[in-house]
Amino acid sequence: MEKSGVFKIVLIFAVLHPALASFKRLEDKTKCPVVKPIRNFDLQQMLGEWYVIEYYASSEEAISYKCMRADFTMSALESVNMNFTYSFTDDPINEQLIGNITWTIPNPVEPAHWTHSEDTYEGVYNTYILDSDYLSWALLLHCAEKSKVPRYLSSFIMSREPVLGVNVISYLRDKLPRYDIDLTYMFDMSQDDCNSTISDLPPGVLLNRPLVGSRRHPMKHRH
Template sequence: MLGTWYVIQYYASSEEALPYRCMQAVFTMSPYPLEITMNFTYSFTDDPLNEKLFGNITWTIPDPSQHAHWTHSEDIYEGVYNTYVVDSDYSSWALLLHCAEKSKSPRYLSSFIMSRQPLLGINVISYLRDKLPRYDIDLTYMFDMTQNECDVPQNGIDIPPSVLVNRLPPGLRRHPLKGHHQI
């Protein structure tokens, strides 16, 4: 799993439309304690500047004999967040499932279909999508993650100064993997 991946399709149980584009992830692993870190970049689909935002998440590997199961917990979030590598050939495609089990609310699910390249064959996407319904993923809300023109402003338009002045700072915008999910 280590290295760079493009998110090709994305599902989150709390979202009815995909607000993100150009999501890429870089996975690294520390030897002790055994942890997987994902540093990722993304843009919002409606951002005419196509500003690249950054995020990260670090999981522990609770059982060294089970490298495909990672856990994450933070004091500000209730419960344990489990992530599973559902399937991968590790050289070109992967399917991740992220599940938050909370004591006072229904679980939160998300999933990534990822590729080492910005595009992935439709046959591989279909193969991976076919695995998701058994995990209660509604394929209707499995969205394509655009990987086009990720390094240029959208539509090549000039941005009016009023838009620039009224933009929320990145820290106040939604983060795709952290705590703003209502179920």
């Protein structure tokens, strides 16, 4: 090859190099992200009651819930149960709803990874404890996947108390973008007036009240 031809190839590569450097492989949105399990995770210390401080779900562009709280227990050696309460932000009587979900621990060596097969869903619901100090804060990632449809991602920033320090929240939020979570849609979860029920509302308000019992609870996905 003549020197002029080599020069042209080098010149073309130099022009394209910035574009090539910025090119990234498109992520498969049907698959859950790869999560490295926490080392030396102590599941027993994770058990007990938690407040959800911030909430994310890939299917939602605005938060629908408030007063979300979770209680983790173990009913068996390789089984984790979560009972949770919540209410809808647009419910005028602030009805407290109850839900639960049970996971299995597929690998005892990795107790920070749980799986759940839902009866109404042809796939696996993965839950990962991304980080926790057990005493005050924890970060959870949930991911459900099914072939040929977008995965469902959700995440909880949790606290043992109704509030959590701004610095801790920032520290935990910084861990989420690597799992393709858009922090724009990571919403604050109000923990105010969680026990109040308004009983003296006008009949018209009660008549037009959303049927909250039939609505999707925060651990369900839409496909």
